[in-house]
Amino acid sequence: MIQLWDVCKSFDGGKTFAVNHLSLTVFEGETLVLLGTSGCGKTTTLKMVNRLIEPDNGRIEVDGKNVLQQNPQDLRRSIGYTFQGIGLFPHMTVADNISIVLRLCGKSRQQRRDRAREMLEMVELDPQRFTNCYPAQLSGGQQQRVGVARALAANPKYLLMDEPFGALDALTRDALQQQFLKLKNEFQKTVIFVTHDIIEALILADRIAVMHGGRIEQIGTKTEILQKPASQFVRNLFAKPAEQLKDFWTALA
Ligand SMILES: Nc1ncnc2c1ncn2[C@@H]1O[C@H](COP(=O)(O)OP(=O)(O)OP(=O)(O)O)[C@@H](O)[C@H]1O
Ligand SMILES: [Mg+2]
Numbered sequence: 001m002i003q004l005w006d007v008c009k010s011f012d013g014g015k016t017f018a019v020n021h022l023s024l025t026v027f028e029g030e031t032l033v034l035l036g037t038s039g040c041g042k043t044t045t046l047k048m049v050n051r052l053i054e055p056d057n058g059r060i061e062v063d064g065k066n067v068l069q070q071n072p073q074d075l076r077r078s079i080g081y082t083f084q085g086i087g088l089f090p091h092m093t094v095a096d097n098i099s100i101v102l103r104l105c106g107k108s109r110q111q112r113r114d115r116a117r118e119m120l121e122m123v124e125l126d127p128q129r130f131t132n133c134y135p136a137q138l139s140g141g142q143q144q145r146v147g148v149a150r151a152l153a154a155n156p157k158y159l160l161m162d163e164p165f166g167a168l169d170a171l172t173r174d175a176l177q178q179q180f181l182k183l184k185n186e187f188q189k190t191v192i193f194v195t196h197d198i199i200e201a202l203i204l205a206d207r208i209a210v211m212h213g214g215r216i217e218q219i220g221t222k223t224e225i226l227q228k229p230a231s232q233f234v235r236n237l238f239a240k241p242a243e244q245l246k247d248f249w250t251a252l253a
Contacts (some may be wrong), residue, residue, distance in 0.1 A: 001157065002026040002049060002190065007058030009044050010215075014056075020214035030148040032219075033201040033238075036211035037081040042194040043084055045211070046160045048194065050079045062158060077101050080151035084162035084194070086143045088135040094146050095131045096118070101154040119149035122183075124175060128242070139242070140167040146177065159191040165200065179201055196239060210234050 006053035007040070012218050019041040026032040035044045047053040049060055051072045060067045062111045067075055075079040079099035088097045093187040097104075098119050107115075123145035135143050151159060165173045177200065184191065195201055203224055209219040210233070227236040 001028055001058045001061075001063065002192065003059075003061045004045070004049075005059045007048060007077055008056045009041075009047070009048060009053060009062060010056055017214045019048070019055075022211075022214070022221060024209055024216060024218055026190055026192055028190055028204045029184075031184060031189075031191040031193055031204055033205035033208045034192060034194045035196065035198065035201045035208050035210055037196060037237075040211045041214040042196075043162055046081075046162055046192060046194055049160055050076050050081060052076075053236075077104055077154070078156060078158070080154070080156040080159040080161075082151045082159075082164040084166070086135075086140070088143055088146055088150070088165075091133050093131065094125075094133050094135070094138070095166075097135065097146055098149045098153050100150065105154065114249045115153055116149075119153050120146075122179060123149045124154070124172070124179075125149075130165070141169065141172060141211045144168060145172075145176070155187070157190060159189050159193075161191060161192045164193075166195075166197075173200075180204060198240075210237060 005023050007022045008017055010017045022041070022045060026034070034045060036042055037162055046052055048055045049067065051067055062075070062079065076235060089100070090114065092100070095113060095116035098116040099107070100110045102115060117132060120127040120130055125145055126143060130138070135146070138146065144164065148161075148164050151161065165176055168176065181204065183189065193204055205222060207219060207221055208225055210217045210225065212233050216236070218225055218234050224239060231236065
């Protein structure tokens with residue numbers, strides 16, 4: 001379980017707040033999608049969970065333990081993380097990138113290679129072709145898939161995923177979303193998944209937390225949010241894609 005209580009973060013000494021009195025719970029085995037417009041505080045929230053950013057106040061617990069009382073390195077090794085904008089190490093091969101946490105945990109070279117190949121297959125990249133490549137030799141979408149493979153390589157119980165499928169075409173994105181759902185059901189991962197894509201949120205989420213201006217506007221199941229939006233912002237957020245689709249079909253007719 002991941003829990004946040006009354007968490008705040010300001011980057012300008014308290015004039016404005018990227019995250020503002022935010023509380024939420026992610027239950028065991030659940031995927032909570034953080035959904036919201038650009039700049040609403042999604043990445044900042046995620047980074048506070050594994051201490052890439054320290055909160056100004058509030059309390060964050062992972063597995064019942066206060067994150068501020070844990071060694072940041074140990075904490076980060078125990079939680080899979082995909083960075084927004086990929087964040088691969090440019091001087092390391094794809095295989096080394098994927099297996100970096102395994103190396104830090106003392107796994108043998110052979111174990112790391114085997115796992116890297118397995119992970120590449122899972123994200124639909126040919127191990128033969130990509131194992132020894134460097135990130136710069138890959139397309140943006142391929143790099144993004146390596147980022148997902150890296151987050152999953154050590155089989156962590158907790159996953160923090162920051163727009164992991166953002167740079168992918170619709171077909172690859174769909175394939176990886178299905179893989180994600182399968183994996184989640186098989187291994188009972190507890191996940192915070194950030195996206196600003198409403199359809200992706202509806203496909204992947206057990207519950208959705210709609211964020212706006214550093215706060216949570218509403219948290220609930222898809223049905224609760226679609227049927228009983230808690231604010232005009234939530235109503236508009238979900239109404240927009242449906243309207244656009246309707247306009248498109250009207251224009252074609
Ligand atoms: N290191 C930083 N220094 C100063 N301001 C920051 C920093 N990181 C984030 N911010 C600000 O905090 C706010 C929230 O940023 P955050 O990255 O959490 O948004 P986000 O919801 O992830 O947006 P996006 O969908 O564009 O990725 C923004 O106004 C941003 O400019
Ligand atoms: Mg972000």
